[in-house]
Amino acid sequence: MxxxxxxxxxxxxxxxxxxxxxxxxxxxxxxxxxxxxxxxxxxxxxxxxxxxxxxxxxxxxxxxxxxxxxxxxxxxxxxxxxxxxxxxxxxxxxxxxxxxQARDYNNWARLTGDDAWSWESCLRDFKAHEDHHSLDDGADPQTGANSRLSDIHGHGGEWRVEKQRLHWDVLEEFATAMTEAGFERSADFNTGDNSGVGYFEVxxxxxxxxxxxxxxxxxxxxxxxxxxxxxxxxxxxxxxxxxxxxxxxxxxxxxxxxxxxxxxxxxxxxxxxxxxxxxxxxxxxxxxxxxxxxxxxxxxxxxxxxxxxxxQDHLQIRTIYKVTGAKTLNSLANSLFGKGMIGLKYLLTRSGPMSMAPSQLGAFTRSDQGQPHANLQYHVQPLSLDAFGEGLHRFPAITASVCNLNPTSRGTxxxxxxxxxxAPIIAPNYLSTDEDRRIAAQSLRQVRRIVSQPAFAKYKPEEWKPGPQFQTDEELTRLAGDIATTIFHxxxxxxxxxxxxxxxxxxxxxxxxxxxxxxxxxxxxxxxxxxxxxxxxxxxxxxxxxxxxxxxx
Missing domain, CATH: 3.50.50.60 (FAD/NAD(P)-binding domain)
Structure with missing residues (x-):
């Protein structure tokens, strides 16, 4: 040619x-x-x-x-x-x-003056290439089984969506602590309202x-x-x-x-x-x-x-809690035997830690009751490290990352x-508005409230980052700047x-x-x-x- x-x-x-x-x-x-x-x-x-x-x-x-x-x-x-x-x-x-969320796309329709960008229209485009696991058995026209799912998800497209192939008790207990803190459970984050706590599909x-x-x-x-x-x-x-x-x-x-x-x-x-x-x-x-x-x-x-x-980008504030008596990736992967077992499990079953996404448990909620919709997202991980690409910590721990879904800061x-x-000059200007700084402090307080719930008490959680000694809004905002990182969005x-x-x-x-x-x-x-x-x-x-x-x- x-x-x-x-x-x-x-x-x-x-x-x-x-x-x-x-x-x-x-x-x-x-x-x-x-x-x-x-x-x-x-x-x-x-x-x-x-x-x-x-x-x-x-x-x-x-x-x-x-x-x-x-x-x-x-x-x-x-x-x-x-x-x-x-x-x-x-x-x-x-x-x-x-x-x-549906409101994201309805807002795009308003900003562009074009209903082609509304949630209803965009949902058709999501479904056009989706191959969602929930519809693998098809919809039963007699009973209507899966008919609601087929309204929300597509099947037979190129873009495969599956459940994750591993389970961590410590994450399930964290999810229970979230419900004790007032979160609802969610079985599907992709219906247009992603409020609640559940497991990410991948x-x-x-x-x-x-x-x-x-x-x-x-x-x-x-x-x-x-x-x-x-x-x-x-x-x-x-x-x-x-x-x-x-x-x-x-x-x-x-x-x-x-x-x-x-x-x-x-x-x-x-x-x-x-x-x-x-x-x-x-x-x-x-x-x-x-x-x-x-x-x-x-x-x-x-x-x-x-x-x-x-x-615009999602800045995640990565809080880390040491835990006692919990199985985490830190404890599994910091020995040759543990690494060998992880590799063997993946080789034989395509499951276990080598099959895991960076985050398994997720949640969407409000930073305060004055918010009209869920404006925070959690990524909860059974591991801890200083930054992706670096080694895991030697102690058992979890990471509860939380980000402001709708930042008002703008970069260039x-x-x-x-x-x-x-390479270009990338200047995100994170936390450059009063609203973003206020929500960052609220986020850290909310994580502490979740971890303090009875369901998680058996793990004796100890706040390692940012540290319990920091309590004022000014301290928490400054510490958010110290420990936050991009979530690559x-x-x-x-x-x-x-x-x-x-x-x-x-x-x-x-x-x-x-x-x-x-x-x-x-x-x-x-x-x-x-x-x-x-x-x-x-x-x-x-x-x-x-x-x-x-x-x-």
Whole structure:
């Protein structure tokens, strides 16, 4: 296939890009090129669920980004993992299947003026690619069994959702303590209201990670009209000025090894490089805040101040409690015998700790009774460590991480230079508002209330981080800045909005304002962050975008 013989070019073979490549190439007359900067997903640790510990911070699978020192984190800089391989972040993330809350999408519909982004409409797109375990036996038309589930979940799609394959008594007791503290039980976090405590469902198949490369690229690999380039980094977009003075994106400059090559698209270029790399590529191409572009010697083709603005992320406050008499991963994995038994169990049954997502038990609740909806999310883990990628502590412990689902702090992503190989400047500005700092202090107090319930007393919990000596709101807010870290959910840096919104980068069909032939389809288009993990909402966006694109071709 000639290098310029493509109808569509998709930049980034992550969660959105893999789905788009599948959907667009279903039409054999559409010639599709999918470009990925990373390597193939043939690294073994990608596919073993616990392998995220070896993929994050690994140049084989991670862009190795760092944030700027952050005042809200008391001057700390954080590791900022982003997937760099086929499957993108779905190859290194926590595998949690989470849609968020119905109100998230109804708010998007309000902000864009388009009911296509409402919960009712988005639910159809979630179901379109879902393969949910609860419907494996089908729905019984006589009894109506599973009929309600089929209203909420899909079956037979590419994106597999299963229950986790292990159990921890200490987590079950923590869940009971949560109910004693006033939480309700939840059997399904994905109905549109995720309030309650329960166990996360995961994107796995029979104990293996199910990434988007397996789900969407593998079925399409024999299509002659789909070309996938790996180890190919996009330097910039090709923007032509048409006779009427309007800008049109006609292709990309791709670097494969030492050579940079132009590649053309006759219909559209679709930017799916994620909330960090999509704004970076736009800015390098002359689309973004004019002052920033001029500072780096880049010609301003389209002045869009919202490119790289509106960065939102979930900041998790990781509290750690030492426990007595409980089996935790710390005690199992800190001996050669324990590691051997863990490995043997996975080898024989594809279960046990090697099959586990980073978090098993979850909960959604309010930080205070004045909140109109659940605004906190818990990730509870039968382990403790200083940071992912580092060793487990030598003492038995659990981690109860809690994050503000709807932060009001906003950050930025800005190019560092006019060179594509330079990492961007990532400044999340965590805890930069009074509301976010207040909720952080409330979160720490709420964790203490849960741990003090009778159900958990038998483990004699001892607060190790942040420490019981810290009691005032001022102390707790400062300590939150010391122990909090990203939960890897950056969104919003090329957000969608209505015409006339000066900060909107794309319209309600994800077309870049002022440049035809160019869309952004990834988490960067979210105007506000979803109330939960962001990978599956990104797939929903790509599903909807594929329909938009094909309808306009």
């Amino acid at each position: 000639p290098r310029d013989a493509f109808d569509y070019i998709v930049i980034g073979a992550g969660s959105a890009g893999c789905l788009l490549a599948n959907r667009l190439s279903k039409d054999p007359s559409c010639r599709v090129l999918l470009i990925e900067a990373g390597k193939r997903d043939n690294y073994p640790w990608i596919h073993i669920p616990v392998g995220y510990l070896y993929c994050i911070g690994n140049p084989r699978t991670d862009w190795l980004y760092q944030t700027e020192p952050d005042a809200g984190l008391n001057g700390r800089s954080l590791r900022y993992p982003r997937g760099k391989t086929l499957g993108g972040c779905s190859s290194i993330n926590g595998m949690i299947y989470m849609r968020g 994107n796995q198949r029979s104990g293996w990670r199910w990434n988007t490369a397996k789900a969407f690229l593998r079925p399409a690999k024999t299509r002659r009209n789909l070309t996938v380039w790996t180890e190919a980094q996009v330097d910039r977009l090709l923007i032509d000025t048409q006779a009427d003075g309007r800008q049109r994106c006609t292709g990309v400059i791709v670097r494969r090894g030492p050579d940079a090559t132009p590649v053309r698209a006759s219909r559209e270029v679709i930017l799916s490089a994620g909330a960090i790399n999509s704004p970076k590529i736009l800015q390098l191409s002359g689309i973004g805040p004019a002052e920033l572009l001029r500072r780096h010697g880049i010609d301003v083709l389209t002045d869009l101040p919202g490119v790289g603005a509106n960065l 992503v800005r190019i560092r230079s006019n060179t594509a190989l330079d 950056p969104v919003g840096t090329a957000r969608m909005g209505q015409n006339g919104d000066p900060q909107a980068v794309v319209d309600n069909r994800l077309r870049v304002r002022g440049v035809s032939g160019l869309r952004v389809v990834d988490a960067s288009v979210m105007p506000t962050i979803t109330s939960g993990n962001t990978n599956s909402p990104t797939l929903m966006i790509a599903e909807k975008a594929a329909r938009f694109i094909l309808a306009s071709s």
